[in-house]
Amino acid sequence: MADDSAPLVGVLMGSKSDWETMRHTRETLTNFGVTCECRVLSAHRTPTETTEFVVTAEKNGTQVFIAAAGGAAHLAGVVAAHTVLPVLGVPMTGWALDGLDSLLATVQMPRGIPVGTLAIGKAGAVNAALLAISILGVKNPEYLEKLREYRKNQAEAILGETLD
Numbered sequence: 001m002a003d004d005s006a007p008l009v010g011v012l013m014g015s016k017s018d019w020e021t022m023r024h025t026r027e028t029l030t031n032f033g034v035t036c037e038c039r040v041l042s043a044h045r046t047p048t049e050t051t052e053f054v055v056t057a058e059k060n061g062t063q064v065f066i067a068a069a070g071g072a073a074h075l076a077g078v079v080a081a082h083t084v085l086p087v088l089g090v091p092m093t094g095w096a097l098d099g100l101d102s103l104l105a106t107v108q109m110p111r112g113i114p115v116g117t118l119a120i121g122k123a124g125a126v127n128a129a130l131l132a133i134s135i136l137g138v139k140n141p142e143y144l145e146k147l148r149e150y151r152k153n154q155a156e157a158i159l160g161e162t163l164d
């Protein structure tokens with residue numbers, strides 16, 4: 001049964017080592033007044049708990065999932081396998097290939113189970129939050145208004161830049 005107090009966005013990451021990057025997702029969502037629950041849950045280290053989290057969150061009323069992982073990054077794909085809600089994937093930089101491995105693992109979902117994949121690292125973490133807010137904005141026009149304001153402020157800051 002959907003619960004009005006359920007967080008709108010579920011944010012999963014494969015390891016606490018991803019949090020330095022993914023804290024920008026929470027910060028962005030919070031700045032827009034969008035509630036989220038952030039959890040360390042891994043597709044391969046905690047597969048059962050990952051599935052349970054997604055199924056329960058969907059039942060409770062969560063509307064978008066964001067999943068971040070590095071290396072052989074199958075977390076977003078596994079989340080998408082357990083829900084028809086939108087799933088946004090954020091590739092984390094890693095050890096040997098510096099995020100290219102996780103980018104390909106996240107973006108190259110076979111036909112039938114989509115994951116909307118963002119950029120590697122902090123840009124992807126922020127943009128995943130912004131895209132989740134756009135998705136929520138389809139039913140909540142106040143979020144679209146806040147996005148317009150955010151872009152206006154961003155443009156003004158750029159136009160106000162001075163160079164020495």
Ligand code: RP5
Pocket residue numbers: 013014015016017018042068069070071092093094
């Ligand atoms: C992935 O492996 C995690 O998402 C993380 O990006 C990467 C490394 O994890 P740790 O070894 O730092 O826990 O599962």
